Amino acid sequence: MQGNTGTVLIAGGGTGGHIYPAVAVAQALKNIDPHIQVYFIGTRGGLEIKIVPKEGYPLHFIDIGALNNVGIIRKIVTIISLPLALLQSLRLILRFRPRAVLGVGGYASGPVMVAAKLLGVRIVLFEPNAYPGLTNRWLSPFVDRAFVNFDVTRRYFNDAISVGIPIRAGLSPKHTSHSSPLKILIFGGSQGARGINQTVLEAVKQNGRWLEKVEIVHQTGMRDFHDMDVEYQRIGRSNVKCLEFLYDMPERYAWADLVICRAGASTLAELAACRKAAVLVPFPFAADNHQQKNAEALVAKQAALMVVQKDFTPERLEEIVNQFISDPTRLTQLENSIASFYKAQSAEKIAEELVKD
Secondary structure, three states: OOOEEEEEEEEOOOOHHHHHHHHHHHHHHHHHOOOOEEEEEEOOOOOHHHHHHHOOOOEEEOOOOOOOOOOHHHHHHHHHHHHHHHHHHHHHHHHHOEEEEEEOOOOOHHHHHHHHHHOOOEEEEEEOOOOOOHHHHHHOOOOOEEEEOOHHHHHHOOOEEEOOOOOOOOOOOOOOOOOOOEEEEEOOOOOOOHHHHHHHHHHHHOOOHHHHHEEEEEEOOHHHHHHHHHHHHHHOOOOEEEEOOOOOHHHHHHHOOEEEEOOOHHHHHHHHHHOOEEEEOOOOOOHHHHHHHHHHHHHOOOOOEEOOHHHOOHHHHHHHHHHHHHOOHHHHHHHHHHHHHOOOOHHHHHHHHHHOO
8 A cells, every 4th residue: 555655653552651652752753744644543441542632643543452461251352343443443544544553552553553564554563561562472573663672672573673662751860969858759650559559558657767757759540549648638747748640750750769660661761761769569460470571671780679569568668768768879879770771762763764765
């Protein structure tokens, strides 16, 4: 199919880890040529429905669900829906006639990329995790070019380039003196993390002496916010702030001495870009355990600490924080090490591939 030189499709989504890098690539495309038309294809159940329109890009939908880490009934429903999703994808590609399609992972990526391949459209894949997700593993033999975050991921693709992860605008290292109190930023991604939330709340309830030497900003996510906000208000500690969502991440990263968070690939890229010391608590039910694999890649280079969910207790949290309070040089060591994981111009490199002849 003869593509439209002024149109690019971006397929995928579901979580902020898929969508924010995709939006960064879309902006890089616009910086290359303001006349390029960028269209997103996702699902109605993903976070893209909130983020993509807010960023000013048209969003179209296909009907597809999950196959990995779901029950048998949901798998059957997804398999039955695949022909319809493929037909919907074919129609969108014939409608927009793109010069290239970028798959960023997530439910919608698979059918759209397959449809593009069937119609002779160049397909480019982005894989942020150390171990590729199910969709990207299936697509690996067919893509024209793959862009990855971790060097170890290149072996899963025929033609892969390690470029890092496109990150949201405004993230950069800020000088931190690590003066007392220790400023701790805690979050669990765009939807929060109940396992982290419960441990932090219990640690604050125990009212240990370490709380006198810290300031905490804790993003809980929508699901837990109301109950946790009530609990924090009851406890009444002015140095512990509870928020539902963080809309000002550059400022939050700049403020923090230490970050406690999940180990999604986009989060790790932001930590590296901002040079932040981090304690990573991987989501134990992530597909293919990819968050723990991501965290282990940093731990191997002494660029972060990792505590698996079952070991992330209030006592363990207090122990870790006290170690940083007593020896702030550990923060600097982690900052220097994680900086090596940041790769600049990631979005621009992917965008250049999408518009090349």
